[in-house]
Amino acid sequence: MDDLVQSRDGSPSEADNALIYPLARAGERPERRIPRAPEAGLARSLERRRLQAYIGMLIVDMLVLNASFAGCALIYLGGTGSAAAVQDGLLPGHLLLPIYLTIALFNGSYSRSCLVDWVCASKKAILALVVSGFVLNFLAFFAKMNEQFSRLIFLVAFVTTGVLFVVFRIALARFLISRWGPTAVNTLVIGAGGPPFRLYHAYHVDAHEHALRPDVGDPVALDRLAKYLRNMDRVIVSCPSETRHAWAEVLKGSGIQGEIVDRLTYEIGALGVEHHDGAGMSSLRVSIGHLGMRARGTKRLFDLGLTIPALIVLSPLLALCAVLIKLEDGGPILFRQRRMGRGNRFFDIYKFRSMREADEDGERSASRDDERITRIGRFMRRTSIDELPQLINVLLGDMSLVGPRPHALGSQAGSKLFWQVDRKYWQRHSLRPGITGLAQVRGLRGATDTERDLSERLGADLEYLRQWSIWQDILILFATVRVLVHDRAF
Known part of the structure; x- marks a missing residue:
């Protein structure tokens, strides 16, 4: 095979940049065959360039912070301020800088993901800036230095710094993505007879075509393979089960992140591997609790803190609904139905009865002109008042204010049961399960x-499960107010 075309510095030429990301978009360009790897490797090393980018980010942050305070001090004081006054305006910036850099270095503001993901980078930088601002003011209060700070200069410079941080990270991410691709890493996928595996923004080579063998007894074969692994940050091998051990041994000695493709782990949704040395075996971790003890406690206290006052405040409305339901047809006030809750355990959900005929399994969903719905029931369903007794479920611990809605066991989508x-x-x-949830505030109900x-x-x-936070629960509750009355409730 022909060698890879090189530029003057030994790296791939601009004409071969497409080889680095042969699968940028499905169907955009047919995958090109990658030539035999030269001594310099298939790709330029990004490790040193990433380090340079981190240092560049740090230097720019220092300049931006100092320039913001200096600029605001000079503009505010103008020609009327003395040198001492200008220095007092700059003092908060000088004190803020070391605190900010310490926090930013620890919270990952200068990390690989922050190079190409400006949203992540901006969040980390703003968080570090806000925390450092609080720390500085806290220390200044006890040191009795607050009177030396101009509050207006500090506030304007602080906000200006945050805005410039975000602007800089947007520009940096776009520049680096145009040069390095969307991941800022070099990834090599080796097809060695295993399941078909294609990864966007990566090199793809066929082991047979390039004569790559995981033969630990053949130094020549290892050297040949090393040329392909050179300058790579990650290598993924798709091979049959009988050669996995050999490939694993070779990758362990490569000094880079190595992975073996396995269809089973994908099918069962494995999250990780646990090694049991005593048993001489390993197991695949397939599930993990979404919330830790602290998060569960916070969510429960939040539920009780709102549910108990809500039941007290809404008690007149609950009593009125109970009387109207009883007066209409003399039937039971509450409708109780078995549903699936946390950990796939059954519980009985409570609602105001809105139908004449009970549907224990929920096999038939209510329709717009459903004859089973009572007059007061139609109003309650339209305004979501029929859901209020579920506050009792929250009090009992069967439900939460916010979470996935519990479904009736016989519920169907089309002609199939939900599961x-x-x-x-x-x-x-x-x-x-919750009284309301992310799906409901997005209009996915009925x-x-x-x-x-x-x-x-x-x-x-x-x-919702992946991104849970107490702030998300608060936002969903506020958003629920807007969809209490909706056209999908019949």
Whole structure:
């Protein structure tokens, strides 16, 4: 095979940059064959360039912070301020800088992900800036230095610094992505007879075509393979089970992150590997608690802190609804139905009865002109008042104010039961079900006429589980107020 075309510094020429990301977009360009690796490797090393980028980010942050305070001090004082006054305006910036850099270095503001992800980079930088601002003011208060600070200069310079931090990180991320690709790492995928595996923004080579063998007894074969691994940050090998051990041994000695493709781990959703030395075996971790003890305690206290006052305040409305339901047809006030809760355990959910005929399994969803719905029931369903008794479920610990909505066991999407539509359905039960949730505030509620209706709700539920925070619960509760009355409630 022909050698890879080189530029003057021994790195791939601009004409070969496409080889680094042969699968940038599906269908955009047919995958090109990668030539035999030269001594310098298939790609330029990004490790040193990443280090240079970190140092550059740090230097720019220092300049931006000092320039913001200096500029604001000079503009505010103008020609009327003395040198001592200008120095007092600069003092907060000088004191803030070492505190900010210390926090930024510890919270990952200068990390690989922050090079190409400006959102992540901005969040970390702003967090470090805000925390350092609080720390500085806290220390200045006890040192009785506050009177030396101009509050206006500090506030304007502080905000200016934050804005410039974000602008700089947006520009840096776009520049680095244009030069290095969207991951800022060199990845090599070796197809060695295993399952087909294609990864965007990576080199792809065929082991047979390039004569690559994981032969630890052949130094020549190892040297040949080393040329392909040179300057790579990550290598992924897709090989049959009988050669996995050999490839693993070679990768362990490569000094870079090595991975072996395995279809089983994907099919069962493995999260990691646990090694049991005493048993001489390893096990695949397939599940993990979404919330730790502190997070669960915070969520529970939040639920009780709102539920108990809500029951007291809403007691007149609850009593009125109970009387109206009883007066209409003399039937029971509450509707109780078995549903699936946290950990796939059954519990009885409470709602105001809005239908004449009880549907224990929920096999038939309510329709717009459903004859089973009572007059007061139609109003309650339209305004979501029928859901209020679920506050009792929250008080009992069966439910939470915010979480995936519990479904009736017989609920169907199209002609299939919910869990028959998507095998990930049961994952939504790892937290307590909620009175409202992310799916509901996005308008994904009401009858599930098609499988897509269920898939969209499931996607929102799983997103909520992955990104849970108490602030997200608060935002969802506020957003729920806007959708209490909706056209999908019949």
